[in-house]
Amino acid sequence: MQLVPVEGFPEIRPGDDLDALISAAVEDTLRSRDILVVTHKIMSKAEGRLVDLNTVEPSALAKGYAARWGKDPRQIEVVFRESRRVVRMDRGVVISETHHGFVCANAGVDASNVPGEDTVCLLPVDPDRSAARLREALAQKLGVEAPVVVSDSFGRAWRFGITDIAIGVAGMGPLADYRGQNDPHGYPMEASVLAVADELAAAAELVMGKTDGVPLAIVRGYAYEKGAGTGKDLLMPPERDMFR
């Protein structure tokens, strides 16, 4: 299996034709059965998911929490707006469930890698739809059948450091389900559903780096399961979630 970073990608602005720009950037490298991993931020930017904090009027809750922890109340307010449920709120952090169903710090609202000091970037409205649209464009413009994984960096409970995970998926099953199969000793593998799309996003992060401005990577040689899976398949169903 190989991971190939796509270098020299331009800075994206709202309204840019991202699918065309990505297609042009990978036309010499992407092959059918490769997987294209895309950091969500370029999708968010192209889709105009940027907020000028000067336009945000913080609520009393946002003001109080921000004052207590030395945060920007306008940014806390944006986090609340991007959330449908707060899971934890302490030490200046808000861990919440976004409107998509992702549980993460600050609802994915991020001030890094965004132009403008008072601008923050939101998650795409529908990362699966963004992934599907790009996959379709790659098929149409390049004649290449390649699944698309949209990635973001999430923290984890109990573990230090962030890792990239998949928030949008198109063209592949994001899980490898071994349940019902036996291990080499004949023992059924009950707990073995692997979140392979998350592992693909993590692998891709290793060739992207954080400061290098590499928002695209190609995974070659991974035998993914063709299918109509989405990033939603990677969310723990509420009835099985022990950490709501």
Add this chain to the structure above:
Amino acid sequence: MQLVPVEGFPEIRPGDDLDALISAAVEDTLRSRDILVVTHKIMSKAEGRLVDLNTVEPSALAKGYAARWGKDPRQIEVVFRESRRVVRMDRGVVISETHHGFVCANAGVDASNVPGEDTVCLLPVDPDRSAARLREALAQKLGVEAPVVVSDSFGRAWRFGITDIAIGVAGMGPLADYRGQNDPHGYPMEASVLAVADELAAAAELVMGKTDGVPLAIVRGYAYEKGAGTGKDLLMPPERDMFR
């Protein structure tokens, strides 16, 4: 970056000289500056970390919980013995902090890929020490300087499916710390500490599979940070843990 599975590795039994067997298996492929990812299970087996459940006398708590959820009380008892703190206990699952400090389901006690119906496999006593010993053996036997990552499959809060993470590390810094650096727009990247050893373990899992009996993979072309880091660096410090 490339990921190369090491195939044809033999079944490991307690007392096997694992370092010699691994060195022999990778002598034609492993180069200096590669990273060797090893699933913990072969280390656990070689180190004799197998428990015959017929020797286990379950406590009243283990019996009651197992009866309620249709589990094996002896296996629950082993989970308790491998734990220093229970984080959640519901729906037949025990999520606990192991003696090492890992928070995971069933304290890493696992019945899959283990010979014998009544045998379970524990985590290595000290995965960092196991990693360091293997790294030393690779240097001595093959003259190769390669970091070692010991992996296991962990579930995650809020996300469905398991992913491989690093429980032991030798010869590299497991974190890539971008704090204090600026993004391309000059904005400081506060939250950017990447758990790259976990991402390496995740990437390696993609070429190992679950049923194929491939317990070793080589990562080539990742510019890791040389250093004396350990798997413990990947644990959230208790004072920062919002999900104890």
